[in-house]
Amino acid sequence: xxxxxxxxxxxxxxxxxxxxxxxxxxxxxxxxxxxxxxxxxxxxxxxxxxxxxxxxxxxxxxxxxxxxxxxxxxxxxxxxxxxxxxxxxxxxxxxxxxxxxxxxxxxxxxxxxxxxxxxxxxxxxxxxxxxxxxxxxxxxxxxxxxxxxxxxxxxxxxxxxxxxxxxxxxxxxxxxxxxxxxxxxxxxxxxxxxxxxxxxxxxxxxxxxxxxxxxxxxxxxxxxxxxxxxxxxxxxxxxxxxxxxxxxxxxxxxxxxxxxxxxxxxxxxxxxxxxxxxxxxxxxxxxxxxxxxxxxxxxxxxxxxxxxxxxxxxxxxxxxxxxxxxxxxxxxxxxxxxxxxxxxxxxxxxxxxxxxxxxxxxxxxxxxxxxxxxxxxxxxxxxxxxxxxxxxxxxxxxxxxxxxxxxxxxxxxxxxxxxxxxxxxxxxxxxxxxxxxxxxxxxxxxxxxxxxxxxxxxxxxxxxxxxxxxxxxxxxxxxxxxxxxxxxxxxxxxxxxxxxxxxxxxxxxx
Numbered sequence: 001x002x003x004x005x006x007x008x009x010x011x012x013x014x015x016x017x018x019x020x021x022x023x024x025x026x027x028x029x030x031x032x033x034x035x036x037x038x039x040x041x042x043x044x045x046x047x048x049x050x051x052x053x054x055x056x057x058x059x060x061x062x063x064x065x066x067x068x069x070x071x072x073x074x075x076x077x078x079x080x081x082x083x084x085x086x087x088x089x090x091x092x093x094x095x096x097x098x099x100x101x102x103x104x105x106x107x108x109x110x111x112x113x114x115x116x117x118x119x120x121x122x123x124x125x126x127x128x129x130x131x132x133x134x135x136x137x138x139x140x141x142x143x144x145x146x147x148x149x150x151x152x153x154x155x156x157x158x159x160x161x162x163x164x165x166x167x168x169x170x171x172x173x174x175x176x177x178x179x180x181x182x183x184x185x186x187x188x189x190x191x192x193x194x195x196x197x198x199x200x201x202x203x204x205x206x207x208x209x210x211x212x213x214x215x216x217x218x219x220x221x222x223x224x225x226x227x228x229x230x231x232x233x234x235x236x237x238x239x240x241x242x243x244x245x246x247x248x249x250x251x252x253x254x255x256x257x258x259x260x261x262x263x264x265x266x267x268x269x270x271x272x273x274x275x276x277x278x279x280x281x282x283x284x285x286x287x288x289x290x291x292x293x294x295x296x297x298x299x300x301x302x303x304x305x306x307x308x309x310x311x312x313x314x315x316x317x318x319x320x321x322x323x324x325x326x327x328x329x330x331x332x333x334x335x336x337x338x339x340x341x342x343x344x345x346x347x348x349x350x351x352x353x354x355x356x357x358x359x360x361x362x363x364x365x366x367x368x369x370x371x372x373x374x375x376x377x378x379x380x381x382x383x384x385x386x387x388x389x390x391x392x393x394x395x396x397x398x399x400x401x402x403x404x405x406x407x408x409x410x411x412x413x414x415x416x417x418x419x420x421x422x423x424x425x426x427x428x429x430x431x432x433x434x435x436x437x438x439x440x441x442x443x444x445x446x447x448x449x450x451x452x453x454x455x456x457x458x459x460x461x462x463x464x465x466x467x468x469x470x471x472x473x474x475x476x477x478x479x480x481x482x483x484x485x486x487x488x489x490x491x492x493x494x495x496x497x498x499x500x501x502x503x504x505x506x507x508x509x510x
Contacts, residue, residue, distance in 0.1 A: 004262070006051030008044075008324070008368060010088035011381035013351060017089060020383045022048070022322060024055055024263040026371040028301040030292060030319055034309050034342065035326025040364045041305055042067050044324050045269055046388045048303070049225050052267050053098050058215045058223040061269035062230040062244065070391030071225055072100035072403055081387040084364070088384050096389045099218045100225045101407045102400060105203050105243065109229035110404055111413045114205045117153040118146075120246055127284050128200070128242040129191035138184045141177045142166055151422035155205040156192060158422035163189055165426050198236040203243065206417045211254050213409050215266050224408070234272070241275040245288065248302065252291045255298040265299035273304035274311035289315045309342045310334075317345065321371040324385075327361035342367075346380035357382055 005021035012018070022031075033048075035041045042065065049059045049071060063069055075081070075095035085093035102110030117125065122143045126136040142162050146153050153159055166173065167185050174180065195201075216224040233240045248268060258265065270276065276288065292302055304312055304320065308328070312320070323345065330336045343354035346369050354367060361367070361382070368383040395403075404410065 006048065006055065007090070007386055008047070008051075008370075009366070009383040009385040010090075011368070011383045013381065018381060019089075020368045020370070020381055022051070022370050023372065024057070025260065026321065026375060027052070027057075027267065028261070028264040028296040028299055029321040029371055029375060030296065030301055031303040031322030031324070031370075032309065032312065032317070032320040033303060033305045033324045033326075034307065034328075035366070036307055036328055038363065039326035039361070040366070040385060041307075041326055043364065043388060043392070044326070044366065044385055045271070045303075045305055046071055046390065047386055049267075049269070050098055050389055052264075053223045053225050055263055056217055056221045056223050057264050057267055058217065058226065059267050059269070060214050060226040060228070060247070062228045062233075062240075062271045064230045064234055064271050066229075066231050066394045067392075068227055069100075069102070069229075069395040069400060070393050071098050071227065071388075072102075073097050073391040073395055073399065075389050075391050078392075081392075084384065084387045088386060090386055093387065094389060098225055098390055099222055100227055100403065101213075101216070101409060102227050102229060102404055104229040105233055105239075106199055107202060107414070108232070109400060110227070111407070111409055112202070112416070113209050113228070113413070114203060114416075115208050115246060115250075116206065117155065117159050117204050118143075119208060119250070120204070120242075123283060123287065124242050124246050124249070127245075127281070128238060129188065129195055130238065131188065131191065134181075135184050135187055135191075137178070138166075138180050139188060141173070141180060144177060145173070146422060151425055152420075154421040155418070155423075156196060156201045160189065160192055161423045161426045163192075165430075195239070198239055199232075200236075200239060203239070206419065207413055209250075209413070211250055213412070216408055230271070237272075237275045240272070241278075244270055245276060245284075245291075248291050248295065248300075249287070251300050252295045252298060255300065257297050258299040259297060261299045264301045267301045267303065269303045269305055271305040273306040274308070277311060277313055277316075285313060285315070289313075289319075292316055292319050308338045309345065310338045321375065321377060323367070323369045323377075323380075325358060325367040327363075327365070328358050330359050347377045349380050352382065354380055 003021075004024045006024065006027075008020045008022055010017050011020055033041055033044050045061060046068060049061055049068075052059050061068060074097040077095060082093070084090075103113045104110035105113055120128070122136065122139045126139055131139060142159070143153070145151075145166065146162055151158075151162065153162065163185050166180060167182055170180050170182065214224075214226050218224065230240060233243070248270075251266065251268070255265065277285070280288075295302060303322075304316075306312065309317065309325075325342050325346075328335065328339050328342060330339045339355055339358050342358055346354050346367060348354065357367060364385050366383055366385055367380050369377050369380040372378050
C-alpha cells in the first residue's frame, strides 16, 4: 500500500513475473468483475475489499451467498493458500481480520437498513413495484400532492393512506394535477401488498440510513467494510436491485464534489448486477448511466460483479475502467458472444488470444486490466489472483451476533421509530371530516325533527279548532232543547188558535 496501489495478483509473461495492481488514485473510475459460477469472483471481491480497507477506504458490498461474512474473521493457514502466495511472490502474506459492520434489510443478520418512501422517490418506487407508465404517472401525482400539502411519506402505511386520500379526491385533483383513475390507484395498492409480502415494509421507515455511517474508518485508519446480508433479500430480486440503486443514488446526491482524490472516499460493490438491468425501463437505465458517470467526481468507485459482461449495458460498460475477467464457458452462441464481448473490451496482449484464454482460465485465475497513469488501460494479463488474508467461508451465527452488538453503529438503527407523518395527518383529517359530517347530519336531523314537530302542532291546532266549532257544551244543548220545546209548544198553540179562529169564522157565517 506504500505506493498507493492494491495488489491483486501476479501475471507470468515470458520475460518476468508482473505484479497486477489497482491504482488507488484511479479506483474511482469504476470496475467490473465477471465470471461463471465457481470461478472465484467472490474471492476477488474479498481481496479487493481487504486492500481498500487497509488503504483506509470504506467499502460497501452485498453478501449474496453468505460467504463474504468471513472477511471479519482472521484467516486460517491452509496449504493451498500458502502455496499460492509463494507462487505469486506475495512475501508479506499473512492472516488478519478486517473491521466490518453487518447490515440487513430485514434486521435479522445485521443492523436494519431503512429509507423513507420520500427518499426512494416515485421513479425507483415504480420500478420496485413494476408499475406501468400510467400507474407511474399516478404515483408521481401522489408524491406531488404530498409535497404541496406538506405530508411526510415515511413508511408504507403513509403511502397507502395517501392513495386512499387521492381516491376520495379524484374529481377535485383532476383540474389541477390531471386525471387519476380509481383503477390505477387500485393497481398500485395491490402492488403495495405484494411488496409488503416480500418484506418491503421493513425497508421503509425510520431511522433512515445516514450515508456517513457507510464511510467510517477505524482509529488505526482502516476503512470499515459494510457487509449487506443479501441471501434472503435475493428472494426478492427487484427489491435487492432497487435498494442498491437507491443507495448509489443517495451517495451521488449527498456527497460533495471532490474531483479526482488520491483514493476513493468509498468503494461500492454491486453483486449480481444483472438484476439491476433486467427489464429496466429506459428512464431507469438513463439514471443508472448518469449516476455511474458522475459519481466518480464524488470520490465513489462502483464495481459491478456479475457472471456475464452482456449483463451490463454498453453505455455503462464503457465507463468501467478496471476489469477482472474470470473464466467463461462458450458452449452456446450466446455464451460465445459473451466471451467475445469480454475479450474485445480489453487492451490486446500480443502474447495470447484473450478469447481463447477466457475459456481456459482455472479457478482463481483471471484476465486483469486496470487503469494506469492518465487513465489508460493496461495491457491485459493472465493473472493468478492473490489469496485472501481473512477467512474463506461464512461466520458462525454467534460470531456475527457479537460483531453486531459491538459495532460502531449499534443502537442507532436497531429500534424502529414511527413519528407523525402522512398516515396520522390524513387519518386525523378524515376523522375531523367525519365528525363535521356527523355534526352536519345531526343538525339537519334536528332541524327536520323541529320542522316535523311544528307541522304536527299545526295540524293538531287545526283539528282542535274544527272540533271546537262542531261540538256543543251541555248548557248549549239544554238551551237548544228548551228553545226547541218552547218553539214546539208555541207553534202548536198558535196552530190551535188559528184553527179555532178559522172554524169560528165559518160558524158565524152560517
